[in-house]
Amino acid sequence: MNGADDAEQELRYSRVRAAMAENGLDLLLAYGPGWRRENIRYLTDARVTGSAALVLVPAAGEPSAFSVRPADLGVIAQRGWVTDVVRLDFPASTVLVERLRDLAPSRIGVAHLELLPQAIADAIAAGAPGAEVVSATGLLDDARMVKSDWELAQMRRSAAVCAAGWQKFVDVLEPGLPEYRIVAEVEAELKRLGAEDNFMLIASGGDEVMGMTPPGPRLLEEGDMVRTELTPQMNGYWLQICRSAVVGRASDAQRRSFDLFNEAVEAGLSVVRPGITAHEVAVAENDVFRKYGYGEYCTARYTRVRGHGHGLHLDETPIIEGNHTVLPERAVFIVHPNTYTPIAGYHVLGDPVVVTATGYEVLIETERVLFETPQGVAA
Structure with a gap:
């Protein structure tokens, strides 16, 4: 896959350094x-796989x-965005201590400070003993939220692969198939199309299904x-599709459930515009459930x-009531009111969107319907 160009690197670093200046870092x-x-x-345009990495x-x-x-050192250096690449001697982290002593910072922002091992925290204190250390997690979250043209192009590629993965999912469904075989078929298709990774949850059954899990041996009925x-x-770049399909013909209850969830998706989408908050999108979705007497199923239970x-x-900014994070133009997120109701059990439905100047653009082309396997459609 092609990496980002020099203009993308300049855009990212200028955006991050502007935020650093605004926060006095x-x-x-x-x-x-x-x-x-x-x-x-984001800062190296390199795919690292070590258990701990840092960019200063x-x-x-x-x-x-x-x-x-x-x-990882060769991968980062070969990419060329960062040429000063050093092995971190964890837990001592003496190389980090020495670098901080040379720079003598007075105010340090640490992204993912909340996850920082004590050994690295001690190294920061040893290398910059007089410095104020603050969290910069939100700073980088905000910088990454606004997608560039190049980033949106990657996410549109992910959208096409989402659609192909879902089509494979539907194509293999049949009675007697174990859940893990479904996921195996989908994973194979995604890797064939160039996916680096895939996060996937699944659930099968009737109205007793309360949520999704990794695949198990349960056989479809x-x-x-x-x-x-x-x-x-x-x-x-990750992108998600949320859908549900029926093995055979959908029941009246399953169709009623789809109608409820589809109305909630539509409600969430209808309020999307630059400056909307995650809270407002969640309220719009949840109000549909409350309108029909299913409000309790929007709770953390x-x-x-x-x-x-x-x-x-x-899984970035959560779309949830109480999260007043502003969703700016070029933010990408999925609207999915996934939850359990007693109508037909846990239901999954949602579309990823990018916020545009006038509203939103749905990034996937997959039809938002309750899919049925061919024997159900033909019946």
């Missing part, structure tokens, strides 16, 4: 544990990158509704979020 330290590498990729961005001058995995969140990663941001991390 003379040094930004982006920490990336093994499960949260989005900031490392001074207010002026060249950035530095560190990783505990020697193989006629009349099952099979639900999934399917989230491929292309060139670093039955559901987690009503959608979430997408980008270099698969």
Whole structure:
């Protein structure tokens, strides 16, 4: 896959340094544990795989990158965005201590400070003993939220792969198929199309289904509704499709459930515009459930979020009541009111969108319907 160009690098670093200046930071330290590498990729355009990595961005001058995995050093250096690349000698982290002593910062922002190991926190204190250390997690979250033209192009590639993955999902459904075989078929198709990774949950059965999990050995039965969140990663960027399908013909209850969830999706989409908050989108979705007497199923007992941001991390800004994060133009997120109701059990439905100057653009072309397998459609 093609990496970002020099203009993209300049855009990202100018955006980050402007935010640093606004927050009075003379040094930004982006920490990336093994499960949260989005900031490392944003600042290096390199795919690292070590259990811990760091990018050090001074207010002026060249950035530095560190990783505990020697193989990451060559990957970062070859990409060329950061040429000062050093192995992190964790837990001692003496190389970081020395670099901080040379720079002598007075105010350091640490992205993912909340996840920082004590050993690295101690190294920061040793290298810059008089510095004020603050969280810069929100700073980089905000910088990454506004997607460039290049980033949106990657996400549109992910959207096409989402559609292909969902089509494979529907094509293989039949009675007697174990859940893990469905996921295996989808994973194979996504990898064939160039996906780096895929996050996927699944659930099959009737109105007793309360949520989704990794795939298990359960065998599909006629009349099952099979639900999934399917989230491929292309060139670093994740995008998700949420759909449900029926093995055979859908029941009246399953159709009523779809109608409820589709109305909630439409309500959420209808309020999307630059400057809307995550809270307002969630309220619009939840109000549909409340209108029909299903408000209790919008609570934490039955559901987690009503959608979430997408980008270099698969589950960014949560679309949830109480989160007043502003969604600016060029933000990308999915509207999905996924939850349990007693109508037909847990239902999954949602579309990813990019916020445009006048509203939104749905990024996937997959029809928003309750899919039925061919034997159900023909019946």
